[in-house]
Amino acid sequence: MSTFTAQQNFPIYTTHQNKVRTHLTPEMYEKMYKRVTPNGVTVDKCIQPSVDYTGKIVGLVAGDEESYTTFNEIFDAVLDDHHLGFSTTDKHPPPELDASKLVNAKMDEKYVKSCRIRTGRSIRGLCLPPAISRAERREVERTLVDALAGLKGDLSGKYYPLLKMTPEEEKQLIEDHFLFQKPTGHLMVNSNAVRDWPDGRGIWHNNNKTFLIWVNEEDHCRVISMQQGGDMQGVFARFCTGLKEIEGLMKAKGRQFMWSERLGYLCTCPTNIGTGLRCSVHVQLHKLSKDARFDDIVVKLKMQKRGTAGEHTAAVDDVYDLSNAARLKSTEREFVQLLIDGVGKLIEMEKRLEAGKSIDDLVPK
Numbered sequence: 053m054s055t056f057t058a059q060q061n062f063p064i065y066t067t068h069q070n071k072v073r074t075h076l077t078p079e080m081y082e083k084m085y086k087r088v089t090p091n092g093v094t095v096d097k098c099i100q101p102s103v104d105y106t107g108k109i110v111g112l113v114a115g116d117e118e119s120y121t122t123f124n125e126i127f128d129a130v131l132d133d134h135h136l137g138f139s140t141t142d143k144h145p146p147p148e149l150d151a152s153k154l155v156n157a158k159m160d161e162k163y164v165k166s167c168r169i170r171t172g173r174s175i176r177g178l179c180l181p182p183a184i185s186r187a188e189r190r191e192v193e194r195t196l197v198d199a200l201a202g203l204k205g206d207l208s209g210k211y212y213p214l215l216k217m218t219p220e221e222e223k224q225l226i227e228d229h230f231l232f233q234k235p236t237g238h239l240m241v242n243s244n245a246v247r248d249w250p251d252g253r254g255i256w257h258n259n260n261k262t263f264l265i266w267v268n269e270e271d272h273c274r275v276i277s278m279q280q281g282g283d284m285q286g287v288f289a290r291f292c293t294g295l296k297e298i299e300g301l302m303k304a305k306g307r308q309f310m311w312s313e314r315l316g317y318l319c320t321c322p323t324n325i326g327t328g329l330r331c332s333v334h335v336q337l338h339k340l341s342k343d344a345r346f347d348d349i350v351v352k353l354k355m356q357k358r359g360t361a362g363e364h365t366a367a368v369d370d371v372y373d374l375s376n377a378a379r380l381k382s383t384e385r386e387f388v389q390l391l392i393d394g395v396g397k398l399i400e401m402e403k404r405l406e407a408g409k410s411i412d413d414l415v416p417k
Contacts, residue, residue, distance in 0.1 A: 058085035059215035061096070070100035070111030075129035084125060089118040093183045097243075098123055100182075105240035110134055114245045115183030117176060117310045120318060120325075127144075129317075131322055133276035135380045144316035144326045148298060148383035149290035157392055159282035162380045163399050164333050165371060166221055167287040168389065171328040172319040173295075174310040175302070180320045181245035181270065183384045189252035198303035200256050200265060209258035211267075214250035230255055232269050239321055240270060259322050262287075263294050271319045284333070288388050289307040316380065326380030331391045334360055336371045340398060345415060349401075352416040353394035354378065 053365035054061065060065070062081055064163055065073045076099065086096040093115030102111025112130050113227035120127050124140075131138050151157075159167075174180060175195055178188045197211050212221055225231035234249045256265040256390040267272040275298075299309055310318040340346055350357045359365030374395060376387045401411040 055169040056321055061085065063099065064289070065103070065403070066106070068102065068106045068204075069113075069131045070102045071109075071133050072099050072111035072126065075103075075133065076126055076177035080125045084123050090117050091116045091179050091183065093119055093122070093179070095184055096124045096128065099126065100240040100244075101238055105214065105238040107238070108319075108322065109238055110323055112182050112322055113182045113239065113245075113313065114318065114322065115319055115370055116179045117174070117268070119180075119310075120312065120322075123306070124351075127282065127322060131380075135314045135326075135378065138380060142381070143314050144312075144380055145359060145383050147327075148385040149292035150343070150385055151285055151292055153385055154285055154389055154392065155283035156396060157286060157288070157388075157396060159333070159392065161282040162404060163337065164282035164335050164395065166280050166334045167282060167284045167331070168276065169284075169291045169329065169331045170274060170276040171285055171295075171330070172274055172324050173317060173328070174319055175255075175256045176310045177309050178270070178272070181240070182243035182320060184245075184361050186248055186251060189248070189268055193252045193267050195252075195302060195305070195307050196265065196267050196273055196298075197256070198305065199298050199307075202410045203258070203294070203297055206260060206290070207258050207263055207277055207297065209256055211254055211256040212402050213254040215253075225255060226408045228257075228261060230257060230261075230264060232266055235270060243320075244316045245270070245320070263290055270321070271324070282333070284331075284388065284392055288385075294382075303355060320400070320416075325409055327382070327384045327387060329377055329387050330375050331393055332373050332375035333391065334371050334373055335371065335398065337398060337402050338370045338409075341367065341370045341372065343405070343411075345397075349398070349415060350374065350394075351377075353397060354390060355394050 058081055062078050095406050097115045098119055130138055175192055178192055235246055240246045253268045264276040264281045277287050280288055292370045317328050318325055319328055354377050355374050359367050360371050360373050376391050404411045
């Protein structure tokens with residue numbers, strides 16, 4: 053531990069607009085300054101993105117599972133802020149991976165072009181990307197690839213390590229829009245989580261190309277279920293089955309996902325804890341998207357709007373990517389149902405507008 057004091061080491065924030073800067077006081081920093089997790093993670097490792105990036109971000113990452121409790125002062129403050137109220141006595145509900153309880157989950161394919169559900173998962177006992185060693189990263193890859201090899205039936209597939217990928221495989225994965233590149237965003241670069249690229253990274257997908265795993269990108273793994281059309285029931289059912297089977301195969305070998313009774317599933321970024329679930333559709337809304345109230349309607353339905361090429365992109369031919377806005381405080385099924393209900397409401401408005409009728413009574417207050 054450094055002989056310098058917390059006061060001497062406190063970060064200098066100038067034009068920074070992140071949530072760490074908002075909540076981190078010299079007194080709070082001094083309390084956490086000499087604490088170290090069992091894996092050697094310090095508070096400075098967790099707040100580094102807040103120092104290196106001045107834009108509007110959260111600015112906080114976890115180096116391991118214990119970061120959330122060892123540095124609880126700053127994590128709790130940021131969690132309460134970002135998740136619009138989550139006190140130290142609040143608890144995230146247990147997992148609810150059950151597609152059979154969804155209602156109206158097969159959406160009108162005249163409007164809904166595709167469905168997708170993704171989440172992040174981390175393996176207990178291994179550091180997260182900002183603090184992970186090369187050996188640990190390779191152990192994450194080995195653990196996941198070993199479990200994925202045990203999937204059967206519609207979930208059976210193949211792993212493509214980035215280090216050993218052939219030009220033909222790379223071309224095909226690019227055409228399928230599956231291949232992830234070395235991250236350039238502030239979360240990964242400013243936490244040094246992209247070091248040793250592409251060592252230990254890879255992509256797995258099932259033979260039907262409807263179930264995809266990214267290994268050692270932003271989190272230990274990103275799990276994605278997707279397909280064309282409006283059958284969110286089928287997408288969520290595959291998502292639930294795949295996650296349960298992967299963890300079951302891991303547990304047989306002595307590994308499991310990180311889970312907190314208070315915070316739910318834990319990932320690198322505190323914005324993605326709880327369910328970590330982003331349920332989304334590509335939906336075409338020619339009429340409603342021209343209405344001046346469209347953006348406000350989406351927000352009031354507790355959804356987020358993006359272009360079809362991802363965050364900060366524009367819609368093409370009035371097709372938007374719509375998803376649940378929150379990740380914490382509700383179950384997986386509840387978030388998927390929220391998206392189904394919200395998109396159903398938007399389609400109802402679109403049909404009204406197509407018929408030349410008013411939507412005033414449908415607009416949420």
